[in-house]
Structure formats: structure tokens, C-alpha cells
Amino acid sequence: MAVTLRLCSVFHPPLERRVSPSERPTLDRLQRLWLSEAIRLREEQAGPLEDAEANRRARAAGGDLATRIQTRARLLAERDGQLQALEHWLQGARLALAALLLLALLSGAGLALAALGDGQRPVNVFWALGSLLGLNLLLLLGWALGLLLSGGDASALGRLWLWLSDRLARDARAAQLAPALLLLLQRARLGRWGLGVLVHGLWLLALLAALLGLLALLSTRRYGFVWESTILGGDIFIALTQALGALPALLGFAQPDAEQIRASGASALTSEAARQAWAAWLLGVLLVYGLLPRLLLMLLCLWRWRRGCARLELDTRLPDYDLLRERLMPGSERLGVCDAAPPPLPHLPTAPTAQDSQGALLVAIELDERRPWPPALPKGISDAGVVDSREQRQRLLEQLSRFPPARLLVACDPRRSPDRGSLALLGELARSAASTRIWLLPAPPGEALDDARLADWHCALEQLQLPHGAGAPLTWLETGHD
Structure with a gap:
């Protein structure tokens, strides 16, 4: 008997546990469309799946073709473990996002420390400004050009996040999930906005950490500020400093006057007023030209993302979805009732809905x-x-x-x-x-x-x-x- 039971597990391997409706994870609209696209890619790569029961239950659930495709995809994903793989992928995505958020915080703190130093030497204001905003502005310009010229959907940070999400998921059944998500979003031109929220949000966090780091360092150390140049005169630096400080001045940030700017070209001023004016100027420029553009762009991307998700639909004109039309929307259902319904099974109890079972x-x-x-x-x-x-x-x-x-x-x-x-x-x-x-x-x-x-x-x-x-x-x- 014991041998028989062991052989039983070989010839009849464990089937997927039936999950009650209360135990099923709730999928939002985007996740339902995402699963449908993942099942389509899986069938495109590995051939049609055994879907007789899923098609039958999708037909019984009713709805238009797109709704039945989503129901079918949900049933197949539950049966084959792809729904669990989606949960693992989302967990990996959250872990990857947490890692990137931590990296952004550490990077912002590092920017502040690199810009001001240890306080033993005067701070070159334009070197400090370049350390704080140089890379940010270059990448921001690259993002804007990519958006205008090619409609690029994935920045370097976006690709890094997707790569980390795949690695942290560690589920072979999740192989089609990341490509399916990108295809679904690219088809609706939503990828650029979704990843834009991620990229601008991370940069906003990094710059916020840099701003707080500057405040902490300026509050606990005494810094002197200078500008240095061999070939440029003081008038150019006066004009540049005042031009950069014009917008922060509208928000109440102080800026050094022309005499203080000219005098800072020779050595760091020792007066408290000059130090505070330069510190306020540096903080204002970082806020106006660093944080505010990233915040506004993140809000723009978030608005476009939510607006696009509300209108996102399956493209049922794709050949793979069109092949499902006859199986999920039989001709009798699309054209209406042409003949009398077939006789029911003898004495089979009836119910008004599938949820209200009886008999x-x-x-x-x-x-x-x-x-x-x-x-x-x-x-x-x-x-x-x-x-x-x-x-x-x-x-x-x-x-x-x-x-x-x-x-x-x-x-x-x-x-x-x-x-x-x-x-x-x-x-x-x-x-x-x-x-x-x-x-x-x-x-x-x-x-x-x-x-x-x-x-x-x-x-x-x-x-x-x-x-x-x-x-x-x-x-x-x-x-x-x-």
C-alpha cells in the first residue's frame, strides 16, 4: 500500500489548488490587461494553450470580446501559476523601487557633501553649483530630447528598475511579464509617462536630500564662498550670478549684491552677511532650477499616466486576439438567437445566475x-x-x-x-x-x-x-x- 501511494504521486502529480473567490487577489484594470498581454505573448512563443475550460467559463461570464479575453487570461494565469508569478514580479518591483529610493537618498546626501566639502577651504560657488545640478540638467535635457525626437519610453533609470524587478522576482513563469507590460504601454504611448513618474520622482528625492544636506551642513559649519577665473572678468560673474538669482529672489531668497560678488573673486568674504547671502543664493538656485522642474515634470507625467490608464484598452485587432473571437464570441452570440435553444438535460435544475446555484x-x-x-x-x-x-x-x-x-x-x-x-x-x-x-x-x-x-x-x-x-x-x- 505504501508503494502504491508513492507511485500515485508520480503518475498523478499534484494539481493546482483550487482557489476560492475570496482568496483570489484583486486585480486592477491595468493588471488585467497586463495579464492578457502576457498570455498572448506566451501563446505566441510556445503555441496555443489548452484552454477549453477557460473559454467555456469566459463565455459563461459574458461581456464583450475584450472582457472575455481578460477573463480567459485570468483563468489560464490562475491555472498555470502566472498569476502567482505576477505577484512575485510586483514584489520584486517594490523591492527594486525601495533600493532605488535608498540610492537616491544616499546620492543626494553625497552631492551636498561633495559640493561644500569639509569647510576647511573656501567653496567655489560655480563648481558647487555644477556638482549639484550639472548631471541633473544634462539628463533632464536628454530626457526631453528623447521625448520630442524619438518618444523614448525607457530612460536608464527606468531600464534599471525593470531589470532589477526581473532579477528580484526569481520566477521562471514571469518571463513574459516585463515584455508584455512594455508592449502594452508602448502601444498606448504610456511607457514614457509611467517611467517618467519614476525617473523624475527619484531625481526629486535625490535633490531634496541634497537640499536638506546643504541646510544641515550650512547650519553646522562655517563656509566661505569664492569664484575663480583666469580669463573671465568680474562683470561676467556679476551678470551670471544675478541672472541665476533673479527667479529665486522672487521667492524670497537673498542674493549677494554686485560689490559682494566682485569682492568674492579675490578671497572668501568674512562678513556674516556675505556668507548668508551666498548660502541663500545657492539654496535658491538648487530649489528653482533643480527641485521645481523635477516636481512639475513628475506631476505632468503622473497626470498623463492616470489619464492614459483610464483609456487603456486591449487591441482586439491583433491577429492573436482575432483568433480567439470565434472561440469566445460564437456566431450565435454575436448575431443573436436564430434558433430555439437546445433542450436542457432531463430535470436539470435552473438558476437565474451562475452565483445563485440551487438544486x-x-x-x-x-x-x-x-x-x-x-x-x-x-x-x-x-x-x-x-x-x-x-x-x-x-x-x-x-x-x-x-x-x-x-x-x-x-x-x-x-x-x-x-x-x-x-x-x-x-x-x-x-x-x-x-x-x-x-x-x-x-x-x-x-x-x-x-x-x-x-x-x-x-x-x-x-x-x-x-x-x-x-x-x-x-x-x-x-x-x-x-
Whole structure:
């Protein structure tokens, strides 16, 4: 018996645990579209997936083609583990963002320390200004040119974040997620705005850290400020300093006067007024030409991002999505009802919606023709017959998707081996009813059940998490308890 149970795990590997609706993670609109694009890329690279059940449930859920594609993608992602991979990727993205935020804070503090030094020597104001704003302005100019000329969607920081997100996710099933997200956003020209929020936000944090670092250093150390040049005269520096300080002056930041600027070309002034004027000028220039542009651009990108996400849709004209049209939107559904509906299964209970299940149903799978069937059923229990062929299986599943029973009892012959097809059908039937129980029928008179085969059935049903063999099956089907 122990050997049989070990072999059971080999021939019937564990299936994905059925997740109740309350346990499923809530996906926002962007994530639903993202999953749909990831499934499309996966099928494009690896070929069509086995999607009969997902298509059937998507048709039962209703909606237009885009809605059914998203429902199908969600079901396939749940089945194949890609939904869990999306959660891992998002966790990796949050960790990558946290690492970049920490790097921005440290970089900003380093900029402040590099600009002012240790206070032992005078600070060259324009070298300090270049240290604080030079790289920022160059990258800002490059971002603006890329946006205008090529519509570039990924800056260096954006690519770094995506790369770190992939590495931190560490899930092979997440291979299509990053490309799918970029394709989805690029198609709607949203990538530039989403990554723009990230890039400008990181630079804003770095410059804010630099500003706070300057305030801390200027508050605790005494600095002298000079400008130095061999070939440029004092008038040029006076004009440049006053031009840069004009906008900060409108916000109340002081700036050195012409005499203080000219005198600072020879040596650092010792007067407190001159030191404070130069310090206020440096802080004002950093705020106006560093922080404010990044803040305004981040808000612009955020506004464009939210506006674009609200209008983001699947492009159902893509060939891969167009192939799904016939499977998810059959001609009868698109054109309307042309003929009378097919007759329902005998005495099959009906329900107004898929969520409002009711009634009790008995169905058998691949029974021996010599076994008398059905047994005597109490009043109120419907018999769906014996499912032997693929057509009967599809007809039953379609019927259950429209009229799910509250209790479903599935009778199986344990003299047959629990093959994958039968177990897959049991899983689909269980997902079509509010409560399901498997009835392993006793052997006919004069025959005995094989213990090893019965153990295989028990093992397989336990992996499917389906109750079986407890109490009186027909009593449970009639009353809901044993």
C-alpha cells in the first residue's frame, strides 16, 4: 500500500489548488490587461494553450470580446501559476523601487557633501553649483530630447528598475511579464509617462536630500564662498550670478549684491552677511532650477499616466486576439438567437445566475453498460445520465456553466484507473457546482475491488481536494448533510 501511494504521486502529480473567490487577489484594470498581454505573448512563443475550460467559463461570464479575453487570461494565469508569478514580479518591483529610493537618498546626501566639502577651504560657488545640478540638467535635457525626437519610453533609470524587478522576482513563469507590460504601454504611448513618474520622482528625492544636506551642513559649519577665473572678468560673474538669482529672489531668497560678488573673486568674504547671502543664493538656485522642474515634470507625467490608464484598452485587432473571437464570441452570440435553444438535460435544475446555484444533480462517468443506472433517486434530485463521449462532456459543462447546481454528486467506477482525462473532468465539474462529492461505486455482486487501484483513486481525489467515500452519498445529495 505504501508503494502504491508513492507511485500515485508520480503518475498523478499534484494539481493546482483550487482557489476560492475570496482568496483570489484583486486585480486592477491595468493588471488585467497586463495579464492578457502576457498570455498572448506566451501563446505566441510556445503555441496555443489548452484552454477549453477557460473559454467555456469566459463565455459563461459574458461581456464583450475584450472582457472575455481578460477573463480567459485570468483563468489560464490562475491555472498555470502566472498569476502567482505576477505577484512575485510586483514584489520584486517594490523591492527594486525601495533600493532605488535608498540610492537616491544616499546620492543626494553625497552631492551636498561633495559640493561644500569639509569647510576647511573656501567653496567655489560655480563648481558647487555644477556638482549639484550639472548631471541633473544634462539628463533632464536628454530626457526631453528623447521625448520630442524619438518618444523614448525607457530612460536608464527606468531600464534599471525593470531589470532589477526581473532579477528580484526569481520566477521562471514571469518571463513574459516585463515584455508584455512594455508592449502594452508602448502601444498606448504610456511607457514614457509611467517611467517618467519614476525617473523624475527619484531625481526629486535625490535633490531634496541634497537640499536638506546643504541646510544641515550650512547650519553646522562655517563656509566661505569664492569664484575663480583666469580669463573671465568680474562683470561676467556679476551678470551670471544675478541672472541665476533673479527667479529665486522672487521667492524670497537673498542674493549677494554686485560689490559682494566682485569682492568674492579675490578671497572668501568674512562678513556674516556675505556668507548668508551666498548660502541663500545657492539654496535658491538648487530649489528653482533643480527641485521645481523635477516636481512639475513628475506631476505632468503622473497626470498623463492616470489619464492614459483610464483609456487603456486591449487591441482586439491583433491577429492573436482575432483568433480567439470565434472561440469566445460564437456566431450565435454575436448575431443573436436564430434558433430555439437546445433542450436542457432531463430535470436539470435552473438558476437565474451562475452565483445563485440551487438544486441537486447526479452524474456518472464512464460506467460499465452492465451496471444498472440510475439508482432510485429521491424527489428533487436530477439525473444527468452517464458521460462517455467528448460531446456529452462539453454539453454537460456548458449546461452547468449556465445552471450550476448547489450539490453535485459524481459517480465513478473505481475498477477503472483514474486517468488524467477523468481527473481533469472531475476538476471541471467541481468548479461548476457550489459543492461537489465523488461517489466511488461498490463492486457488483461477485466481484472485488483492487486495493491498489482504489488507493490510486483516493490519492488522486485527495490531490484534487474533493471529498469522497464518506457518509451516504444519496442522503448528502438530497439533504446537504450525511
